Amino acid sequence: MLEVDRINSFYGKAHVLRDLSLDVPKGEVVALLGRNGAGKSTTMKSVMQIVRTASGSVRFEGQEISRLPPHKIAKLGVGYVPEDRRVFSDLTVVENLIVGYQPPREGSVTWTRDMLFDLFPNLAERRNNRGKALSGGEQQMLTIARTLMGNPSLVLLDEPSEGVAPVIVEQMVQVITQLKSEGLTVLLSEQNLHFAQAVADRAVIIESGARVYHGTLAELTANPDIRDAYLAA
Amino acid sequence: MEFFVAQVLTGLANASSLFLVACGLSLIFGVTRIVNFAHGSLYMIGAYTGYSLMQVLPGAVGFWGSILIAGLVVGLVGLLIEILVLRPVYRAPELFQLVATFGVILVIQDLALLIWGPEDLLGPRAPGLRGVVRIMGEPIPKYDIALLIITPFVAVALWYLITKTRLGVLVRAATQDREMVGALGVNQSWLFTGVFALGSALAGLGGALQLPKGGADLLMDFNILAPVFVVVVIGGMGSLPGAYLAAIIISVLNVFGVSYLPESTLVLMFVVMIVVLMIRPYGLFGREEVAGEHGQVGEPERPIKPASNTVRMVVAAGLVLLALLPLYGSHFSLVLITDVLIFCLFAASLHFLLGTGGLVSFGHAAYYGGGAYVAALLVTHVNSPMELAFLLAPVGAGLVALAIGWVCLRLTGVYFAMLTLAFAQLIWSLVFQWGDVTGGDDGLVNIWPAEWLKATTVYFYFTLVIAVSGILILRHVAHSPFGYALRAARDSERQAEATGIDTRKVRLLAFGFAGFMGGLAGALFVFSKGSVFPNELEIARSFDALIVVFLGGVKTLAGGVVGAGFFKGIEEVLIRFEYWRLLMGLLIIFVVIAAPDGVVGSLRKGLERVGLRKVEDQ
Known part of the structure; x- marks a missing residue:
């Protein structure tokens, strides 16, 4: 579904992604693992072209998207959930969802506000509160819900477990599992291996912007050396 | 009732x-x-x-x-x-x-x-x-x-x-x-x-x-x-109810002002604005401007360097040419180049504030015109000798800048910019409406230089020396420890504060210093023309300087001066046509689109691209 082929990305002159390749097959959850600063968020932003890739190709459902502006990529069905959440803090929960709305798309689930409020009951209670009044966990749910309003077929989920309470992490596991059962494809960046183990089918590990490992999660679990070499605790 | x-x-x-x-x-x-x-x-x-x-x-x-x-x-x-x-x-x-x-x-x-x-x-x-x-x-x-x-x-x-x-x-x-x-x-x-x-x-x-x-x-x-x-500033940027309420406040006050204090009508709204901003820095319904918003564009600043030997030689050659101008130039060209030099100093002082300080002032004419008026007022009212008036003009402008900066620097970004504009308008209104002292719309006339400076050629040399020294001093300060502190505050305020720089103080000093230099340009101006009118203080004058600084290139040290020289020269040519504004406007739009790094920045990049100039590390 998503094929990233030897992309290079820069911040100014800092070379952040180096010939990075990865595949996300349809219907699977792929975990993008790596330490702080390894380039996980940049990978997500590069797929979305928020950070322009200098070379290499990114294909989504066979179509080259690396020269498209972000809004066109989103319209094709790629949903992006940023790591720093970026909730519209002056907008209410409902208004945040309105911003994310896109018309239904063939071949992917059509989410309605009510379905999302079922999925995230906390948000339903706070529907008329402004983004800035929400807790960190609620904001995280809101960003995911906002992205789902666009009915994506692929979701780029950037560190959903970062900085939220353990009980929310638990909830995130359930949500991702449910998304997968609805047929969504997910690229999930994580530092937390346990979280990845709970939801992902495959893993890609990056270090200094380059891929150092890829395989199924089962293989990774069976291979503590790699884990110790590239992942924090 | x-x-x-x-x-x-x-x-x-x-x-x-x-x-x-x-x-x-x-x-x-x-x-x-x-x-x-x-x-x-x-x-x-x-x-x-x-x-x-x-x-x-x-x-x-x-x-x-x-x-x-x-x-x-x-x-x-x-x-x-x-x-x-x-x-x-x-x-x-x-x-x-x-x-x-x-x-x-x-x-x-x-x-x-x-x-x-x-x-x-x-x-x-x-x-x-x-x-x-x-x-x-x-x-x-x-x-x-x-x-x-x-x-x-x-x-x-x-x-x-x-x-x-x-x-x-x-x-x-x-x-x-x-x-x-x-x-x-x-x-x-x-x-x-x-x-x-x-x-x-x-x-x-x-x-x-x-x-x-x-x-x-x-x-x-x-x-x-x-x-x-x-x-907009009183109501709070982006707030509709704020704009409505503020429009009502200003309009109603204005009507009362006309009835009760007719001399104060122009000043009144600025006073209201300053009072509101003292109490609510982001306007009645505004929110704090978030610095470093998402999606900011532009590449990082290049570090500044002392000029290379080639550049020094080119500049020196240019100066020699200028110094010899009286030998080959006409009387008119002397007057013209005097104007250009004064404008270059004015632009350089704004460039210092904008480029080195990162402080966008929309009202820099307040200090330029302010300096001119300080000198003119001294000559008119206390019969001060020209030399003394000339020395006190930049000092006066600098003090005004310190006072205005003290208020404006409580704010950042666009609020800061708008507030500087409002203060400049306040000063303009004061001068315009306080006719007994300032001559109002009729300006102040007969402000001639001292006997020994009267000849056009002599005044040209006088301007050349003062303007070039002023520009060099500005450039020198940018390279001094004070300039480092100022640039640190520009690039990362928090980091600068964490290293022990009092960013507010540094900025205030920079604001005063830029005002001083602007005032110096104003003093040169008033004695070259022999008169000063309120239009030297108005928005259009501030914009003149802003435009040449941006078009010259904010991120290059030479930007202000080159932009000023370039555009003042072009203006002198275009102004002979009836519709020169149209031509000038189109030229400005063209440069903005074709050379987004300014004239100097784009020139540098162009030279780098064709290999005539080494690409600098950032």
Whole structure:
């Protein structure tokens, strides 16, 4: 579904992604693992072209998207959930969802506000509160819900477990599992291996912007050396 | 009591246009982050277009139809401006776009002159609303009553659009984080265009609506800018209720000012603004501007370096050529180059503030004109010798800058910029209205240099030495430890503070220093011309300097000087044509689009690209 082929990305002159390749097959959850600063968020932003890739190709459902502006990529069905959440803090929960709305798309689930409020009951209670009044966990749910309003077929989920309470992490596991059962494809960046183990089918590990490992999660679990070499605790 | 009520009603009616224009400006800024200086020009086109339509369309339907169509026409003009002029420069460094909008002002001024001629047009009265009604015995024009009723409807309609529709939600979301809005699948370009067109239409509507009260003239573009900025700042950037309330406050106060303190009308609104900002730094309903918003564009600053030997030699050769000018140049060329040198110093002082300090001042003319006026006042009122007046002028300007900077530096970003503009207008109004001391509109004349400096050639050398020294000192300070501290504060305020730099103090000193240098340029100016008029203090003068600094290149040390020399020279040539503003405006727009790094920056990049210059490490 998503094929990233030897992309290079820069911040100014800092070379952040180096010939990075990865595949996300349809219907699977792929975990993008790596330490702080390894380039996980940049990978997500590069797929979305928020950070322009200098070379290499990114294909989504066979179509080259690396020269498209972000809004066109989103319209094709790629949903992006940023790591720093970026909730519209002056907008209410409902208004945040309105911003994310896109018309239904063939071949992917059509989410309605009510379905999302079922999925995230906390948000339903706070529907008329402004983004800035929400807790960190609620904001995280809101960003995911906002992205789902666009009915994506692929979701780029950037560190959903970062900085939220353990009980929310638990909830995130359930949500991702449910998304997968609805047929969504997910690229999930994580530092937390346990979280990845709970939801992902495959893993890609990056270090200094380059891929150092890829395989199924089962293989990774069976291979503590790699884990110790590239992942924090 | 009757009189009081009548005054309030008149004020409320006057608020109507101001509100429309201000909320257009506010909307556009909120989403596109462009301070649209051309907003006054759109207001002017609205008035002229409405006028022309009213000549053709008869009756009450024609009158109100003309106003609506004028709004639509101006919306369309805004759409074209956004697509043709602004779209190509969104990726340019922050605030560069405002230079493009200034180019638009010039173009529109000449187009309006071409189409409608130089005479002021008297606005037609509204059919059926010609007389007055008596409210508690006081006569109130019927048209005022109509405005009183219409404005709240327009305000509510806008409020509905912004708070209740998806477009409004998108606009508010984009105001906060436009990159994220894009990542959610919204085409930002069209959102920008739409908002720009809407804001323009509001300005046009405001222009047409005030026709029966004010008519149309070629000065209305600049005249509305200051009150509109004041309203937007008092109300809070991006807040509709704020703009409404502020427009009412300003208009009502103005009506009372005319009755009770006629000499103070221009000053009054700035005093109100300063008081409001002292209590609520982001306006009545505004939010704090978040620095470093998402989606900021532009590449990082290059470190500055001492000039290379080649550059030094070129500059030295240029100086020698200038020094020998009296041998081969005409009398006229001496006068011209004196003007250019003075302007270069003025631009360099603003460039120091903008480039090195990262402090965007929209009102730098206050110190230039301020310096000129300090010298002129000393000569006129205390018969001070020229030398003393010349020395005290920059000191006076520097002190004024310190005082203004002390207030303005409480704010950042666009609020800071607008506040500097307001203060400059305050000083302009003081000079303009305090005729007994300043001569008002008639200016101060007979401010000639001392006997030994009287000859044109001698004064040319005097200017050459002072201006070049001033520019070198500015450059030297940028390289000094103080300059390092200033640039540290510009690039990362928190980091700078954590290293023990008192950023506020450093900035205040820089502001005062730039004011001092601006005042020095002003002193050179006043003695070269022998007179000074309030227009040396007005917005257009501040913009002159802003434009050359941006076009020269903010991020290059030589930008200010090169830009000033380049554009002052071109202006001298163009000014001989009848429609020179049109040409100049088009040239400015062209440079903005073709050379987004400014003349110097683009030249450097061009040389690097063809390999004539080594690519620098950043």
